[in-house]
Amino acid sequence: MPGIDDVARHAGVSTATVSRALSGNGPVSETTRARVIQSASELGYVVSSNASGLASGRTRNIGAVVPRLDRWFFTSVIEGAQRVLLRRGYDLTLYNLNGDGEERRRVFEHHLLRNRVDAVFAICLKLSEAEVGSLLGIGKPLVGVGGPLPGVSTLRLDDVAVARLATEHLISLGHRRIAHIGGSHEFDLEFHIPTNRRLGYEQAVRDAGLPVDEALHRASDFTIPGGYDAAKQLLDAPDRPTAVFAASDEMAIGAILAARDLGLRVPEDLSVIGIDDHPLAEFFGLSTVAQHPGRQGEQAATLLLAALEPRRNGVVAPPEPVGHTARADLIVRFSTAPSP
Amino acid sequence: MPGIDDVARHAGVSTATVSRALSGNGPVSETTRARVIQSASELGYVVSSNASGLASGRTRNIGAVVPRLDRWFFTSVIEGAQRVLLRRGYDLTLYNLNGDGEERRRVFEHHLLRNRVDAVFAICLKLSEAEVGSLLGIGKPLVGVGGPLPGVSTLRLDDVAVARLATEHLISLGHRRIAHIGGSHEFDLEFHIPTNRRLGYEQAVRDAGLPVDEALHRASDFTIPGGYDAAKQLLDAPDRPTAVFAASDEMAIGAILAARDLGLRVPEDLSVIGIDDHPLAEFFGLSTVAQHPGRQGEQAATLLLAALEPRRNGVVAPPEPVGHTARADLIVRFSTAPSP
DNA sequence: TTGAAAGCGCTAACAA
DNA sequence: TTGTTAGCGCTTTCAA
Numbered sequence: 001m002p003g004i005d006d007v008a009r010h011a012g013v014s015t016a017t018v019s020r021a022l023s024g025n026g027p028v029s030e031t032t033r034a035r036v037i038q039s040a041s042e043l044g045y046v047v048s049s050n051a052s053g054l055a056s057g058r059t060r061n062i063g064a065v066v067p068r069l070d071r072w073f074f075t076s077v078i079e080g081a082q083r084v085l086l087r088r089g090y091d092l093t094l095y096n097l098n099g100d101g102e103e104r105r106r107v108f109e110h111h112l113l114r115n116r117v118d119a120v121f122a123i124c125l126k127l128s129e130a131e132v133g134s135l136l137g138i139g140k141p142l143v144g145v146g147g148p149l150p151g152v153s154t155l156r157l158d159d160v161a162v163a164r165l166a167t168e169h170l171i172s173l174g175h176r177r178i179a180h181i182g183g184s185h186e187f188d189l190e191f192h193i194p195t196n197r198r199l200g201y202e203q204a205v206r207d208a209g210l211p212v213d214e215a216l217h218r219a220s221d222f223t224i225p226g227g228y229d230a231a232k233q234l235l236d237a238p239d240r241p242t243a244v245f246a247a248s249d250e251m252a253i254g255a256i257l258a259a260r261d262l263g264l265r266v267p268e269d270l271s272v273i274g275i276d277d278h279p280l281a282e283f284f285g286l287s288t289v290a291q292h293p294g295r296q297g298e299q300a301a302t303l304l305l306a307a308l309e310p311r312r313n314g315v316v317a318p319p320e321p322v323g324h325t326a327r328a329d330l331i332v333r334f335s336t337a338p339s340p
Numbered sequence: 341m342p343g344i345d346d347v348a349r350h351a352g353v354s355t356a357t358v359s360r361a362l363s364g365n366g367p368v369s370e371t372t373r374a375r376v377i378q379s380a381s382e383l384g385y386v387v388s389s390n391a392s393g394l395a396s397g398r399t400r401n402i403g404a405v406v407p408r409l410d411r412w413f414f415t416s417v418i419e420g421a422q423r424v425l426l427r428r429g430y431d432l433t434l435y436n437l438n439g440d441g442e443e444r445r446r447v448f449e450h451h452l453l454r455n456r457v458d459a460v461f462a463i464c465l466k467l468s469e470a471e472v473g474s475l476l477g478i479g480k481p482l483v484g485v486g487g488p489l490p491g492v493s494t495l496r497l498d499d500v501a502v503a504r505l506a507t508e509h510l511i512s513l514g515h516r517r518i519a520h521i522g523g524s525h526e527f528d529l530e531f532h533i534p535t536n537r538r539l540g541y542e543q544a545v546r547d548a549g550l551p552v553d554e555a556l557h558r559a560s561d562f563t564i565p566g567g568y569d570a571a572k573q574l575l576d577a578p579d580r581p582t583a584v585f586a587a588s589d590e591m592a593i594g595a596i597l598a599a600r601d602l603g604l605r606v607p608e609d610l611s612v613i614g615i616d617d618h619p620l621a622e623f624f625g626l627s628t629v630a631q632h633p634g635r636q637g638e639q640a641a642t643l644l645l646a647a648l649e650p651r652r653n654g655v656v657a658p659p660e661p662v663g664h665t666a667r668a669d670l671i672v673r674f675s676t677a678p679s680p
Numbered sequence: 681t682t683g684a685a686a687g688c689g690c691t692a693a694c695a696a
Numbered sequence: 697t698t699g700t701t702a703g704c705g706c707t708t709t710c711a712a
Contacts, residue, residue: 001455001478003705014683019707026708027681046449049456050399051705053390054688061433061456069415070619079409082436086443091451093401093433096422103426109386111431115341115689116389116401138341225623260600279410283565343689354699359691366692367697391689394704455705 002043011039022047053115061091062304063117065107067125068098071222072278073293077123077145080297088305093117097125113138119304121145126192141307145300146293148192153307155300155324159193162289162328163200163245166273169287169330170243171208174339175271177216178205179241181230181251184219194219197247197275216241220251227254235262235270242339243271249278249288256284256335267337277331285334296326342383351379362387393455401431402644403457405447407465408438411562412618413633417463417485420637428645433457437465453478459644461485466532481647485640486633488532493647495640495664499533502629502668503540503585506613509627509670510583511548514679515611517556518545519581521570521591524559534559537587537615556581560591567594575602575610582679583611589618589628596624596675607677617671625674636666 008015013032020026021036028036039045053059062085066074082092093116095107108131112120120135124146132152135142144154170178180201183194202212215237218230227246231254234241246252252274259270266272274281277290303324348355353372360366361376368376379385393399402425406414422432433456435447448471452460460475464486472492475482484494510518520541523534542552555577558570567586571594574581586592592614599610606612614621617630643664 004707005705015706016683016685016708017681020682023707029681032681046453046455048394048705049454050390050393051688052707054388054394054690055705055707057688057707059390064434069419070412072410075409075415078434079436079438082434083439086436086439086447086451089450091433091435091456093431094404094418094422095431096419096426098419099423099426107426110429111426113386114389115386116431224620228623280564283568344691345689355690356692356700357698360698363691369697372697388689391704392691394706395689395691397691397704 002045004045004047006043007036007040007045010043011036058308059116059118060089061093061117062301063093063095063112063120065095065097065112065120065122065125065127067096067123069094069096073146073276074123076293077297077300080294081121081301082297083294084298084301084305090118090301090305108134112140118308119143121300121304122147122149124193125149141304143300143303143307145296146193151321153303153321153324155296155303155326157291157328158325159196160200160203162275162291163197163247164204165200165328165330166245166275166289167201167204168208169273169332169336170245170271171204171210173243173271173336175241175243176210176339177213177239177241178210178243178245179216179218179231179234181218181220181227181234181244181246181255183222183247186221194247201245220254222248222250224250224254224257227251228258229254231255231258232262235259235264241270243336244273246272246274249274249276249281249286252286252288252335253278253280253284256286266335269340271336271339273336275328281331282333287333287336288331290329290331291326299324299326342385344385344387346383347376347380347385350383351376398648399456399458400429401433401457402641403433403435403452403460405435405437405452405460405462405465405467407436407463409434409436413486413616414463416633417637417640420634420639421461421641422637423634424638424641424645430458430641430645448474452480458648459483461640461644462487462489464533465489481644483640483643483647485636486533491661493643493661493664495636495643495666497631497666497668499536500540500543502615502631503537503587504544505540505668505670506585506615506629507541507544508548509672509676510585510611510613511544511550513583513611513676515581515583516550516679517553517579517581518550518583518585519556519558519571519574521558521560521567521574521584521586521595523562523587526561534587541585560594562588562590564590564594564597567591568598569594571595571598572602575599575604581610583676584613586612586614589614589616589621589626592626592628592675593618593620593624596626606675609680611676611679613676615668621671622673627673627676628671630669630671631666639664639666 004015008018021028021033097104119141121143142152182198220226220230244255255272264270274288277288281288344355348358361368361373437444459481461483482492522538560566560570584595595612604610614628621628
C-alpha cells in the first residue's frame with residue numbers, strides 16, 4: 001500500500017502539500033492539487049484513517065446506538081443517516097444494545113469512548129445521565145432520535161400531537177367509541193412513546209366531549225401479533241368500539257386482521273388508524289400518520305455534522321441542546337370511514 | 341482524557357507495561373496487571389483506537405457490507421455477527437450499498453480500503469473480482485454470507501436442497517399441482533437465490549414424476565404484497581394449484597392473504613409453505629424451512645476472527661476459501677395439509 | 681503557496 | 697517480568 005510520501009515523491013511535492021491537496025484543508029494551487037490527485041489515483045493511494053485520525057483528532061466516523069435492529073423504524077433511521085454520512089465521507093459504526101446491562105456498559109466504556117467515533121446518535125434510547133455526560137465530557141456531540149435525552153439535541157415526533165391527529169381524524173368521521181391499542185409499560189421505559197400517544201388520544205377524546213373509557217384501552221408490544229390479540233379482546237366485547245387507534249401501524253395491521261377474523265368489515269364496521277406509514281401500510285390500505293424515519297436519520301446526521309465541522313475553524317461551539325420536532329402527515333387510505 | 345503515560349505514572353510502571361497489561365499481549369505479572377487495571381479504571385483511561393491501530397496495524401473493527409437494511413434477513417445476520425464481535429472487543433462498521441454504482445465504488449475505494457477495518461463480511465452481495473481482489477490484496481479477510489463469492493469463504497443455505505425439502509413436504513402430503521412463487525431476475529443478479537430455489541422445486545417435482553408446468557410459476561419480489569399479487573394470479577386460474585411453495589415467508593404470507601381474499605381456506609383448500617422462519621411465520625401458522633440468520637451472522641463473525649487471530653502468532657494463514665452450508669430445518673405449522 | 685519537522689498516543693522490538 | 701525507544705502514517709504549525 002502506497003503511503004503519503006510515495007504520492008509526494010510521485011507528484012514532486014512535500015507530504016504536507018499532499019495532505020492539504022487531498023483533504024482540502026489549507027491552500028494549494030489548482031495545478032498542484034490536480035497533480036497530487038492524479039498521482040494519488042495512479043498509485044491507488046488511500047489515507048490511513050488511523051494515522052489521519054491520530055494526527056488530526058478526528059476520525060470521520062459516527063457511532064449509532066440502537067436498542068435493536070429488527071424494527072423498521074430503527075433501520076430506516078440508520079439508512080437515512082448513512083445516506084448523508086457517506087456522502088460527506090463519514091463512516092457509521094453500529095452499536096446494538098440489545099444485550100444485557102453489562103454489555104451496554106462495555107459498549108459505552110470500551111467502545112464509544114475509545115475515540116473511534118467523532119460523534120454519536122442514539123435512536124429511541126434512554127441514556128443515563130452518566131452515559132450522556134461521559135460522551136459530552138470528552139467532546140463528542142450527541143443527538144437523540146425518537147426519544148428524549150436530557151441535555152442533548154433531539155429529533156422526535158410530537159407524540160401527543162400525532163396521537164391527537166389520528167384520534168381527531170376518527171372523531172371527525174363521527175366515531176364515538178374509539179379504542180386505543182398502546183404500548184405496554186415495558187416500552188415506556190426506553191421510549192416514553194406509549195404514554196404520550198395515549199395522552200394525545202385521551203386529550204382528543206375529552207376535547208370532543210367523549211368519556212375516556214378504560215375498557216377501550218389495551219397495552220401491547222408494537223407488533224402485528226400483539227395488535228391482533230389486543231384487537232380480538234376489544235372487538236369481542238358486547239359494546240365493541242367502532243374505531244381503533246393503534247400506536248403503531250403494525251399493531252393496526254394486527255387489528256385489521258383480527259377484525260377480518262371476527263367477520264367485521266374494515267372500514268364499514270370498523271375503522272382502524274395507526275402511526276408510522278410502515279411499508280405494509282399501503283398494502284393493507286391503512287390510514288395512518290406518517291413519520292419519516294429515513295428523513296429523521298438524515299436530519300440527525302446533519303445535526304451531528306454541523307456540530308462537528310465548526311471546530312475546523314477553531315470555533316468550538318457545542319450547540320445548545322435543541323428539541324427538533326420531526327414532521328408527521330396524516331395519510332387517509334381505506335381503513336377509516338364514517339361511523340356506521 | 342488521560343493517556344497511557346498518565347496510567348503508567350499512576351501505576352508506577354512503564355507505558356509498555358500498561359499496554360501489555362491492558363491488551364493482554366505479552367507477559368505481565370498478576371500483581372502488576374491488577375495495579376495497572378486499577379489505575380486505568382481510576383483515571384478513566386480508554387485506549388485511543390487510532391493510536392493503537394496505527395502502531396499495531398489492527399483496528400479491532402469489522403466492516404459489514406449489505407445491499408440494504410430494511411430486510412429481516414440482513415439485519416438478523418448483522419445482529420448475530422455483532423453479538424460475537426462485541427464479546428471479543430470488536431466494533432462493527434456498517435456499509436449500506438443501496439445507493440448507486442458511484443457510491444458503491446466510493447465505499448470500496450475510500451472507506452473499506454482506508455484501513456478502518458480489519459476484515460469484511462458481505463451479506464447477499466455479489467462482489468466483483470476487482471472488489472474481492474482489492475480487499476484480499478491488502479490482507480483483509482473476507483467472508484460472504486447468503487450468497488456466493490468467488491475465491492472467498494462463504495456461509496450460505498443450500499438453496500436447491502432447501503427448496504427441495506419444502507416442495508417434497510408438499511408432495512408427501514399428496515399435492516400434485518404445486519405452484520412456485522420465486523424471485524424475479526432482478527434479485528437473481530445479486531443473490532442467485534431465486535434460480536436455485538426454483539431449481540430445487542423443479543427437481544422435487546420431476547423426481548415425483550410430476551410435470552413442471554410453466555403456468556404454475558410466478559416471479560415476485562420477496563415481499564408480502566408481491567406474494568399476494570402472484571398468488572392472486574395463480575389462484576384465479578380455473579385449474580388452480582392445491583399448494584404453493586414460496587421462496588420466502590413474506591411471499592408465502594402474501595399467498596395466505598390472497599387465498600383468504602378469494603375465499604379459500606388454508607390449509608383445507610390450499611397448502612402454503614415458505615422459506616425463512618420469519619418472525620411473522622408463527623403468527624400466520626406458516627409451515628416453512630427455517631434458516632437462522634442470527635446464527636449465520638455469528639458463524640461469519642467467528643470465521644473472520646479466526647482468520648484474523650492467527651496473525652497474532654505470526655502465522656499469517658489466509659485460510660482456504662471454504663463453502664460452509666448453513667443449517668435449515670423444516671417447520672410444519674398449520675398452513676400445510678393433505679391435498680383435498 | 682509550499683516545505684520542514686514536530687508530534688498525535690500507542691505498540692513491539694530489543695535490551696536488561 | 698519490565699523498561700527504553702523507535703516508529704506507525706499522517707496533520708499542522710511555523711518558517712520560508
